[in-house]
Amino acid sequence: MSAEKLDLLYSRERIETRVREIAARINAEYVGQELVMVCVLKGAFMFFADLVKHVTVGPVLDFVRIASYGKATESARAVSFSKDLETDLQGKHVLVVEDVVDTGYSMDFLLNQLAGRGTKSIRLAALVDKKERREVEVTVDYAGFDLSEGFIVGYGLDYAERYRELPAIYVLTL
Ligand code: IMP
Ligand code: MG
Numbered sequence: 001m002s003a004e005k006l007d008l009l010y011s012r013e014r015i016e017t018r019v020r021e022i023a024a025r026i027n028a029e030y031v032g033q034e035l036v037m038v039c040v041l042k043g044a045f046m047f048f049a050d051l052v053k054h055v056t057v058g059p060v061l062d063f064v065r066i067a068s069y070g071k072a073t074e075s076a077r078a079v080s081f082s083k084d085l086e087t088d089l090q091g092k093h094v095l096v097v098e099d100v101v102d103t104g105y106s107m108d109f110l111l112n113q114l115a116g117r118g119t120k121s122i123r124l125a126a127l128v129d130k131k132e133r134r135e136v137e138v139t140v141d142y143a144g145f146d147l148s149e150g151f152i153v154g155y156g157l158d159y160a161e162r163y164r165e166l167p168a169i170y171v172l173t174l
Contacts, residue, residue, distance in 0.1 A: 023054030043099030046156035079109035104138035
């Protein structure tokens with residue numbers, strides 16, 4: 001049976017501080033602009049909800065869900081939309097909000113798709129940037145934390161659909 005162990009990595013206070021810092025940058029950089037903020041479901045839901053509470057530029061909010069086929073350990077993975085946006089992005093500044101950028105395949109797909117819709121600009125915010133694990137080039141413009149190793153859960157992030165509800169982030173050991 002389950003001998004899963006959780007070790008605290010980022011407390012709710014640390015996350016809250018980073019979220020406020022990121023929001024302050026967004027508020028400074030998008031002042032007076034038409035911004036669409038896109039939440040990548042499901043993992044980014046908590047980060048997105050906390051982040052937008054501190055965003056003062058009046059963004060339009062939308063949600064997307066992408067599915068990737070093939071094991072995470074295989075390199076060329078196929079990614080597709082399982083729920084597309086409902087907002088017209090033509091002429092808009094777009095900020096995609098993701099939980100973790102790991103190999104980069106998911107965000108490479110999404111950013112390229114959205115950039116093809118006539119956006120004025122497109123940037124990426126990610127709570128956790130696993131930079132050293134990148135297999136395709138993806139730049140995180142607003143990163144919460146850099147992480148070099150470990151599988152994490154909580155604050156929206158899951159392991160087999162569990163632990164998303166936890167208010168902090170933990171390293172999971174199986
Ligand atoms: P990528 O396409 O390899 O960059 O995959 C990124 C996706 O993998 C994220 O959206 C997460 O859903 C998932 N992921 C990567 N690392 C973790 C982790 O440590 N915990 C939970 N999910 C993760
Ligand atoms: Mg995800």
